[in-house]
Amino acid sequence: MKEQYPIRELFPELEEDLYEEMINHGEIREIPAGTVMLRKGQSIRSTMLILNGIVKLYQEDGEGNEFFMYDIEPGEACAVSMVCTYRQENSQVVAKALTDVAVLIIPLQYMDEWLGKYKSWHYFVIRTWRARYEELLNTINEIAFKNMDERLEFYIKGQVKKMGRQIKLTHQEIATDLNSSREVISRLMKKMEKNGWIIIHRNSFEWIKA
Amino acid sequence: MKEQYPIRELFPELEEDLYEEMINHGEIREIPAGTVMLRKGQSIRSTMLILNGIVKLYQEDGEGNEFFMYDIEPGEACAVSMVCTYRQENSQVVAKALTDVAVLIIPLQYMDEWLGKYKSWHYFVIRTWRARYEELLNTINEIAFKNMDERLEFYIKGQVKKMGRQIKLTHQEIATDLNSSREVISRLMKKMEKNGWIIIHRNSFEWIKA
DNA sequence: TTTTCTGTGTGATCACGGTCACCTATAAAC
DNA sequence: GTTTATAGGTGACCGTGATCACACAGAAAA
Numbered sequence: 001m002k003e004q005y006p007i008r009e010l011f012p013e014l015e016e017d018l019y020e021e022m023i024n025h026g027e028i029r030e031i032p033a034g035t036v037m038l039r040k041g042q043s044i045r046s047t048m049l050i051l052n053g054i055v056k057l058y059q060e061d062g063e064g065n066e067f068f069m070y071d072i073e074p075g076e077a078c079a080v081s082m083v084c085t086y087r088q089e090n091s092q093v094v095a096k097a098l099t100d101v102a103v104l105i106i107p108l109q110y111m112d113e114w115l116g117k118y119k120s121w122h123y124f125v126i127r128t129w130r131a132r133y134e135e136l137l138n139t140i141n142e143i144a145f146k147n148m149d150e151r152l153e154f155y156i157k158g159q160v161k162k163m164g165r166q167i168k169l170t171h172q173e174i175a176t177d178l179n180s181s182r183e184v185i186s187r188l189m190k191k192m193e194k195n196g197w198i199i200i201h202r203n204s205f206e207w208i209k210a
Numbered sequence: 211m212k213e214q215y216p217i218r219e220l221f222p223e224l225e226e227d228l229y230e231e232m233i234n235h236g237e238i239r240e241i242p243a244g245t246v247m248l249r250k251g252q253s254i255r256s257t258m259l260i261l262n263g264i265v266k267l268y269q270e271d272g273e274g275n276e277f278f279m280y281d282i283e284p285g286e287a288c289a290v291s292m293v294c295t296y297r298q299e300n301s302q303v304v305a306k307a308l309t310d311v312a313v314l315i316i317p318l319q320y321m322d323e324w325l326g327k328y329k330s331w332h333y334f335v336i337r338t339w340r341a342r343y344e345e346l347l348n349t350i351n352e353i354a355f356k357n358m359d360e361r362l363e364f365y366i367k368g369q370v371k372k373m374g375r376q377i378k379l380t381h382q383e384i385a386t387d388l389n390s391s392r393e394v395i396s397r398l399m400k401k402m403e404k405n406g407w408i409i410i411h412r413n414s415f416e417w418i419k420a
Numbered sequence: 421t422t423t424t425c426t427g428t429g430t431g432a433t434c435a436c437g438g439t440c441a442c443c444t445a446t447a448a449a450c
Numbered sequence: 451g452t453t454t455a456t457a458g459g460t461g462a463c464c465g466t467g468a469t470c471a472c473a474c475a476g477a478a479a480a
Binding site: 129132134139145 | 269271277301326329339340389
């Protein structure tokens with residue numbers, strides 16, 4: 001592994017020996033934007049740590065509907081991939097490269113071995129699961145208790161946090177993420193614009209609210 | 211700790227030394243039905259393993275709405291309680307004893323110490339997080355993609371699995387769990403009865419569909 | 421027994437959001 | 451420049467589920 005990515009900064013507070021092992025046994029893979037990196041049902045043979053880019057996780061039902069769960073960013077790991085025995089077909093989780101992405105792939109055997117050897121790895125794994133669990137909790141909060149306008153606001157704020165105030169998404173893409181329809185999103189965004197929250201351009205918009 | 215609960219059967223495949231430690235350092239607490247065992251925001255100082263009874267986890271929003279997440283049964287642990295640094299106020303997770311409950315309380319220091327010492331404990335913790343994560347995934351599936359009738363069916367089937375075909379729940383209680391209204395649930399259940407899926411009694415009903 | 425309370429049944433109405441139809445504007449392709 | 455494709459705007463309509471109003475039945479309390 002060429003040390004072109006600053007893994008010590010991306011994944012701070014791991015043991016030095018562990019960094020060595022990650023460098024020795026991990027494989028860096030670069031993945032172009034748009035690639036489906038993981039589809040559930042597919043059995044998983046390795047763990048992925050994100051070095052660069054953004055990976056989007058979403059659910060699919062059988063009828064081509066999607067539902068955005070959360071994004072994974074550099075320094076984070078794919079919880080779903082940290083699993084040995086993965087069966088169960090009902091919920092289709094898909095991971096897709098949103099941008100060009102670089103991941104560090106850890107074969108399952110090391111993932112496992114390190115659990116015994118490095119306490120920091122241990123904590124990392126648990127922290128990852130917990131963080132994802134909380135993301136899902138928030139998501140449930142949104143869809144269980146809130147209307148589309150609030151969900152849209154929450155969604156956009158999340159995007160702003162990750163991508164900055166300039167968001168390059170079409171209304172259709174947002175609608176897909178929220179499992180809604182383009183017309184509904186267009187109307188709600190028009191209202192947001194009237195309220196002075198955003199400015200709508202073609203293919204993008206700007207969040208101008210504080 | 212009196213060994214009145216078969217922890218080796220409830221939590222199989224842990225190391226023998228670990229069982230000893232659990233017995234020596236764990237505290238058994240018996241909790242009457244209806245008790246709120248954990249409210250989020252409350253900082254957690256221990257891990258709870260369920261020895262007996264059923265614990266229900268649900269979310270609350272600010273306006274008195276509830277939303278059922280899942281039940282925890284004997285042999286399982288409360289993932290939410292396996293956390294040291296728990297802040298974040300936005301999603302209110304509540305754990306409530308659905309029946310009389312007995313839990314084994316592990317002080318946080320051991321929870322932590324054992325992670326280093328016992329590989330089986332390790333796996334247990336990770337397995338717990340993963341299992342809960344998957345439960346949430348299913349929940350999201352339900353509310354994101356499905357209508358009330360399907361969600362109700364899913365909910366009832368879950369109850370049947372845990373409690374048997376005879377379900378002692380009022381329509382109002384179900385409505386609360388699904389964050390719906392009594393009238394809607396009554397109507398849908400009436401339809402189920404017409405279809406020969408259930409028989410409705412007062413305060414309870416029977417699942418008779420295969 | 422009569423009253424009261426709680427759980428359930430049911431119609432009327434309403435709001436949110438999904439769908440359809442169609443239109444405009446901008447950008448890319450010819 | 452003209453055509454074509456794609457993003458977005460907007461009205462009309464409709465279905466699901468929430469809400470309101472009220473009736474009724476069984477159980478508990480008086």
